[in-house]
Amino acid sequence: MLVVTEEVCREVVGRDDAFTAVENVFAAMAKGDAYNFPVIREAIGYAEALYGFKSGFDRQGLALGLKSGGYWPGNSDKGLTNHQSTVFLFDPDTGQLRALVGGNYLTAVRTAAASAVSISHLAREDAKVLGMVGAGHQAAFQLRAAAEQRDFEKVVAWNLHPEMLDSLGDVAKDLGLPFDVKEREQLAAEADVIITITSAHEPLLMKQWIKPGTHIACMGTDTIGKQEIDPAVMAAAKVFTDEVAQSVTLGECQHAINEKLILKDDITPIGSVINGSAQGRSSAEDITVFDGTGVGLQDLAVAHVAANLAESLGKAQEISL
Incomplete structure (x- = not known):
């Protein structure tokens, strides 16, 4: 062994x-x-x-x-x-x-890889601003992996405890990317790709803040009751996940499902996009969401x-x- x-x-x-x-x-x-x-x-x-x-x-x-x-x-x-x-x-x-x-x-590295895979297959090719919501241990892994998927020119970030953002700023500096701390509404207005990686139990990003063409990777919701974004975002977006069964029960999609804003059939496994059997982004205006629940x-x-x-x-x- x-x-x-x-x-x-x-x-x-x-x-x-x-x-x-x-x-x-x-x-x-x-x-x-x-x-x-x-x-x-x-x-x-x-x-x-x-x-x-x-x-x-x-x-x-x-x-x-x-x-x-x-x-x-x-x-x-x-x-x-x-x-x-x-x-x-x-x-x-x-x-x-x-x-x-x-x-x-x-x-840590596989969770970051999952959001990176979603960015690779779903984000706009011309995405320039990366938004980070959350600044815990996992956030640095997320930032490094995401930065390799598009030619980002800037990172904007928010965290419930702002003092934790300095370490994330150091990672951005190491990557050669300008780093700005923003309130959540302004972050959403600027970011082309947003990664949420928190332990929140309430929406941190509201639907009216999200601009057309944004890709959101929701990576923190892996338990019943956790939540990072407004369920109405799901209704306005093309939704993808690692595993549909987990997404509807304990992932970010649980809330939109419970409120009957989307159906199970509205959620596409990202593996189908990778295989070419399902379409990912169909236009530059699409809002895309990846519900990364984390699978064994x-x-x-x-x-x-x-x-x-x-x-x-x-x-x-x-x-x-």
Whole structure:
């Protein structure tokens, strides 16, 4: 069995690797070659933690396994990231445990890769201003991945706690992009692409603020009750997601569905756009929304890449059970 540590994952898996892995697994899902198993996610009644499992199988990429972990809100006070996870990969031919892979960095990089895939396939080619709503740990990953998809000339940002925006500004500076702090309405007026990555439970962006042609990647809503944008945005937009079943139950689309503003059939898997079996943006005026709920197959895809690269580079530990 291979053991691939967090440090090794950071060494061997780059943004290009994560982008390709996530794009491929979304395409496989749309073709029926990969599927997620039901998610288990529970409050454990201790340390205010949420804990659960995401699992699945990709017949095309031969990634079989599960991610185990969750959210510990007190970890930041201990110098740890609040999200903690580990990926277990199994040999699909034998069922034997093949690899134990650190999941914290991979979760961040695969989430950023998902929004980057949506920008690649749905944003206008001439998009120049990137809007960031949220400035937590994940935001820096999102900004770096998004910046590689279009020739952005500027980043505008908002966060509930403005003092956190300095670190995001440093990332923009590192990328050579001007960075401005804006109120949400002004951000929406300027941005051609908007990424929301918060833990909000109420809409942060209203429909009347969103200009024609905007692409929005909603990356923070992964639980019943969470919400980042006005449900009316969905009714005015072409809506895409990683997995429709999750989108309507715990993703950003849950609210528009519950208010009967859209139907399940109005939501298109982004894998179908990648495969060419569904249309993405049809005009420069379209508002497009990607509801990134986060699926287990994303974790398995990037962990599979990490295990293969670590083994080939001699960086994986090999142990016997």
